[in-house]
Amino acid sequence: QLVESGGGSVQPGGSLRLSCAVSGLTVSTNYMSWVRQAPGKGLEWVSLIYSGSNTYYADSVKGRFTISTDTSKNSLHLQMNSLRADDAAVYFCARLYGSGSDKHLDVWGQGATVSVSS
Amino acid sequence: SFNLTQPPSVSVSPGQTASIICSGDNLGDKFASWYQQKPGQSPVLVIYRDSRRPSGIPERFSGSNSGNTATLTISGTQAMDEADYYCQAWDSRAVVFGGGTKLAVL
Numbered sequence: 619q620l621v622e623s624g625g626g627s628v629q630p631g632g633s634l635r636l637s638c639a640v641s642g643l644t645v646s647t648n649y650m651s652w653v654r655q656a657p658g659k660g661l662e663w664v665s666l667i668y669s670g671s672n673t674y675y676a677d678s679v680k681g682r683f684t685i686s687t688d689t690s691k692n693s694l695h696l697q698m699n700s701l702r703a704d705d706a707a708v709y710f711c712a713r714l715y716g717s718g719s720d721k722h723l724d725v726w727g728q729g730a731t732v733s734v735s736s
Numbered sequence: 737s738f739n740l741t742q743p744p745s746v747s748v749s750p751g752q753t754a755s756i757i758c759s760g761d762n763l764g765d766k767f768a769s770w771y772q773q774k775p776g777q778s779p780v781l782v783i784y785r786d787s788r789r790p791s792g793i794p795e796r797f798s799g800s801n802s803g804n805t806a807t808l809t810i811s812g813t814q815a816m817d818e819a820d821y822y823c824q825a826w827d828s829r830a831v832v833f834g835g836g837t838k839l840a841v842l
Contacts, residue, residue, distance in 0.1 A: 651831060653779075653831070653833075660820075660822065660833060660834075660835050660836040661771070661773075661779065661822050661824075661833045661836065662833065663830060663831035663832065663833060666829070666830070666831065674829050674830060676830070677737075710778060710779070714831065716767075716784065716785070716826075719766055719767055719826050720767040720784065720785045720826070721767075721826035721831070722767075722769035722781055722784040722785075722824065722826075723769075723771070723779070723781060723824070723831070724781050724784070724790065726778040726779055726780075727778065728778055729778060
């Protein structure tokens, strides 16, 4: 089970930290990801982490967002800085599962809403 | 970068077969997955590894992938299948989504 928290409203240029409490699987041994969905829009992959230190980002958030895990709490986090209006979305955490090039998101959280407005 | 293209909408009559396509350069050389998302809900994986169904997904959902096109097929479509559907592939250590297709069951 994945449960996001930390969503809210922030002004442009501000920061926010999302968390995802994970149960039933171990973050340190899984590929974990963030996916977002702007209002009325499609799914957009944001970031990925595996083995604690291997991190990847979509170009749209590179240099502004940081993904991390806390193995002591078995949780996933997304630190979002320099937020822009187009970062407003529902943010889902999800497990990326599979082998080789067969990678798919099989477990999803319920989502956390981020609003960016002055 | 790798891109996936889907038609914005598809309509089908109840009981008929719906086909949703997803196009990408040499997509058949990768594995395609499909997600169903109903309003206000999180996405649900319905097909992975081109054609495999996760536990709990009805048999009427099937998939194929060849050449530049992956296809999600829903046989005997029901009203409850009305939703947005997204294809997805893995490329260069990134998750790639199609733009999504709204399936209307009319």
